[in-house]
Amino acid sequence: MQTKRMTFTGSWLPYALLAPQVIITLIFFIWPSFQALRQSVYRQGDAFGIRPDTFVWFDNFRAIFADPLYLNSLKVTAVFAVGTTLLSMSVALLLAVMVNRMIHSRDSYTTFLVWPYAIAPAIAGVLWWFIFNPSIGIMPYMLDMVGYDWNHRRDSNDAMIMVIIASAWRQISYNFLFFLAGLQSIPHSLIEAAAIDGAGRMKRFWTIVFPLLSPITFFLMVINIVYAMFDTFGVIHATTEGGPAQATNILVYKVYRDGFVNLNFGSSAAQSVVLMAIVIVLTVIQFRYIERRVNY
Amino acid sequence: MVENNRWGNFFAHVVLILGVAIIVFPVYVAIIASTHPPGTFVRGVMPLWPGTHAWENYTTAITEGRSRAGTPPIGGMMWNSFVMAMAITIGKLSISILSAFAIVYFRFPFRIFFFWIIFLTLMLPVEVRIVPTFQVVADFGMLNSFAGLSIPLIASATATFLFRQFFMTVPEELMEAARVDGAGPMKFFKDILLPLSITNIAALFVIMFIYGWNQYLWPLLITTDPDYYTIVMGIQRMVTGGDSEPLWHLVMATVVLAALPPVLVILFMQRLFVKGLTETEK
8 A cells, every 4th residue: 555655754653643543443343343243143141140141153143034024124125225226316317417407507506406415314204204294294185185095104115105205315415416526527529429420318318428427326326225224224213113014124223123122132233243244245346346447 | 519409408497496396395394384383283284384483483492392201402402412513523533634644654564454444444334233332332431421422433434535545645745845844744744734634624524514413323322311412313202202293393493403503514615515525435
């Protein structure tokens, strides 16, 4: 790894400079992760120390993968992550393409579109929960007029749609900014050349613009999946609490419930380890992609 | 030249105005709801035009909250959020810039090893190791304290990477000149590197402040004392604390107050925000 050609000398100074960050990382990141790994292969003893923790190999993992509730949670998480990613990315791309056509009003539209990023996922959840409230919400009222009886407290699909909309809404800003930056970096000469050759707007978009955006699209896909899997805890916890009938019980929420409410540490730790594996895979994909783009 | 058709532009404006309307709608509804008396939400459909109770609702929310349901007044929670957000932001910035300085400007044994330890934080978000992290913080006696709310969150690989990236672009000559003039590493850091990094620091400040203010899971885990509740997690207590329907007028006043500081930060520092966002995450 690179440093400057010429470096300072100092035997203890660099360690002192690194110390705060490394110590915090070791205590609050590495050590707990190690504990999670350890707990995932033990069965918790009782609180009085009469029966100590026992080493059970991979029993905890076998147990969670045999548990229909966990398998359901995996499925729910997949649907939720794909739904949130698709919805927020497609809306963001549409808006970015439209804003990119504007000359004078580009900045004002951008201002109106970026601020939801500032709103915490939990608050986004509460906002849409209010709008979809079955008794006084405006959306159920309008859906009722077209004959649909909305109730996210009873209907699993309604609940899933609601948390997807709430999670995607906040993420549109983020995707929009990246798509807009991507669109602005496409050389105008390419578009003009295609126009001279007689390609219409739609054809130009699908054959030139969209392929050139593909690196950014891929990057955003990874980021959005990570967001949907891990940062949306607040959306679920503040609104549906995993219900109705486990329909919105995403993995992160389940780890929290099993660990803190049901106090099932072995299972919760095994689930944590599975999540860690998922994050590590996603991070590696993301970084490999960045390296490739830089070395283009 | 690409054709410039009037109808296409008109269509684009229509799509954008619709888009903006959908984006703004939830917050509009919240602001409207926070201006109505409680009776409005008993039946019928939620109001779409402003009411007359804005002043009462906001003063009740800020000074009383829902004290009976165990939620402290919003004023105190906002203060807690602010302290937590600032502590996280300043903590992250200071430890990251120092470690980036060490990694770029020094050569020493185990440099790569330390770099990897910092890199690992990216792969281990709090969400995947909830219970053991809680246990560590509890063992240190840091539950219900500002130290517990902020310190475990201030290790940041992204900020360190950004500073490292930026330091690599600083011309070598600056450091050579400083050395010729007899400046030590810390003097060089303070008088040359820090002033050069101001824009980067400001951009990261915006991103980190929003990150800190919007923390939810962490305060939820380690605060049981209402004196340390933050506003974003406090809202959850307001909507679920109690058997009846939430008191929507107070909930929505709280939502507006909770969203206001980070939204203002983005609106007033949009350029820095965009810079921070696009540079930290790539």
